[in-house]
Amino acid sequence: MLTLVVRRLGLLVVVLFGLSLLLFAWVRALPGDPARALLGEKATPAGIAEVTRRYGFDQPVWQQYLTYLGRLLHGDFGSSINTGEPVVRTFSERFPATIELAVAALVLAVVVGIPLGYLAARRRGGWLDNLVVGGSLLGVVVPVFFLAVILKYVLAIQLHWFPTSGRQNARIDATHVTNFYVLDGLLTREWDASWDALVHLVLPALALGSIPLAIIVRITRASVLDVLGDDHVRTAQAKGLPRSVISRRHVLRNALLPVSTTLGLQAGALLSGAVLTETVFSINGIGSYLFDAVTQLDYPVLQGFILFIAVVYALVNLVVDVSYGFIDPRVRVS
């Protein structure tokens, strides 16, 4: 297990190095001049020249890359051209919002998806099964962005059940300790602030959770069907074990193995879905920030954020692989 972790971390370093090179080339291949994007219609030639010089955009690209790499090795991810804010600080300020949203979406998907998938498999061919299979198909094909807009329009704008945007009501004077708003409210005992943050999370989490939900339902259903036909389940039934014990110990435990893998693979889809969800609901996470950075040609932000996301993605996958070993002893041996 330890060698696996070490080997994977070594691989990660190599991958990140390659990625930094690719990213650097890619952002500079984007059309347009960042200095002009920054200064807008009130730019003067002198101002553009001065900003270009200050950020070193007038130097050869290879030289710019070496400078960038040198700083990266010192842990300096650069600063936003737009605001001068260090990328690392922005990331740490905004990442909690995205994590909060992604976790809420995943929790929703797991809490609703696993029981539904299990039930559908148990009642194979019944009305619930057909509904679940059809619904999950819909969940996979309907884009998150579209679903987000629809949810917002119906439940927030038309029915006023939920707020339309943001993470918390502006009129609530909340204290933020960790920037996880729901958690902050619990920590500071500002129950109403925590509750309000949770209410703000519902619609975005529903929209973002639609993808993992659909996938979890399908995989749970398929693997429960698979396991139900296994010899050991039949043996357990023959032994006269109560149904609940069989479900928990023999069916679900084995059936959840592929589900946990899927959860890990969903991290990437969640992050890309978060970009759109955050944009629709004006949530100050890394998704919406990345979106702004692209339109503003904020090179350091684009490079830094995407590198960060790659690290997070790789680590999540590593954690999944390790936890796989805990769930399934066979993996540990190999």
Next chain:
Amino acid sequence: MSAQSPTEHDTTHPSRRAFTLASVATAGLATLSACAKSERDEGGSSGGSSSSGRDTFVFGGSADPDSLDPVFASDGETFRITRQIFEGLVSTKPGTTELAPSLATKWTTSEDGLSYTFTLAEGVKFSNGKPFDAAAVVANFERWYNLRGIAQGEDLAYYYRSIFRGFKTNDDPALGTSLYAGSTANADGTVTVNLTSPFAGFLASLTLPAFAMQETGAVEAAGGNGLNGADPRQSEYATSGPIGTGPFVFAAWERGQQVTLKRNEDYWGEKAKVASAVVRVIGDGTARKQALQNGDIDGYDLVAPADVETLKSADFQIQNRPAFNILYLGMNQALAPLGDLKVRQAISHAIDKDAVIKNALPSGTKAATQFMPENVIGWNDKVTTYEYDVDKAKQLLAEAGQSNLTIPFNYPTGVSRPYMPNPETIYNAINQQLTAAGIKTTPVAEQWTPNYLGTVQGGTNHGLHLLGWTGDYNDPDNFIGVFFGAQTNEWGFNDPGLFEALAKARTVTSQDEQETTYQDINEQIMTLLPGIPIASPVPSLAFAAGVKGYTASPVQDEVWNTVTVADS
């Protein structure tokens, strides 16, 4: 191998449990939404930590401020906030561009236009308790003058560069001699500011939020000058410790979420009616509208023209800002045959400005006759105009030998500016008119960022193009001086006489003289016809029915101490 079909009585129990799980989850959501609804109906929650709706004014901003130090900003969202915290020596009469006293109660100008003496308001204190006096004014002017390195950049000290044109030590070779010569705190409590050359727009430029008075001791203590190569916008001062004399004090900034301000209890003027003001960041215009409709915010700026009627009919208040901008159709004379005056005149006669306004601009917008709005000094009511006349346009084209004219027409996409709410619609309206006059165009549409401005201002490869400008303060140099003060890629002409006239006009000292000088220059420009001023679109703000006491200003000099919010 198929699963053994379970017997009836076996299935009920566990599946019911699983079903219960699923239904609990669904019920939980339903409960959540029901609670959310009831909470919304009460208009906020009741708890020790939250204030009732009437004590807080929530405004929807379109972006985070760049920083909280206005001298390093040039964007409206930063100024929206700093105008509440800081005040300048000179301000504007609410809703107009006219000068009004602020921290300076009166001022005198020397004969030669080189020195200005300000009498200061008495008993004013900064929000940290330090007195505001003549020494504080001198300290502010000296602070700006002594900025170094990155702080001198156009992306930071934009307004200082454009007004004062140089620093004590210029780190950018393109900068020149500073307009600022020095300042003195006089024995009688007044303060005198000296200039190196006369500048007609000096007083008006002091209304800019960038030149608001700050507590320089606090700036220094919290690294606000960005020495040692640090970005001053990232200093503790500019992110969490701004100190001014305004009606609100800074409380908190949650990036990407909101900036919270609290009432300054020791304010020297009319104290704020609301205990706190919050600017919520909502990037998308439609999302701002929805947040207002849903009661999440009390008002927002730059309402899309298409939304004005919707909001009005739903009992929201719409306030029009007096227009202080100009939308124009530029013509690049470096591209043949636009260098021919007859062709430019023909294009002018081919355009029906009123139809463009009717089709593409907010109602209440006036057609423009020159490159500045009516409320700017030097606006000329007798300027040469080019009435809409298709036959005349065709005749002029024939005279110029250009009856089969085809020219590129550049316009931006993916942008909304106060002077240009929806460029595609404007382009369509103008293009139809040109076609009707027999002028063919090759449309060139580009994204505003990053390409459009590069093509139009940075390159020579463009023809007709849509662009405009929002003025910052009441000085004609801030409009036509910017457009035509020097040879540029955008216009592609070289007219030393005009450049000279504009350079000289900057140094005129009296407002009367300014008036006549710029009227002449406006006439000169409209005879030369480098482009066609189309209109000054009226930007709108929207508010909930319960908001009172907000006065929209052409130069966005909007201070919220008079605002009240009743439940609506």
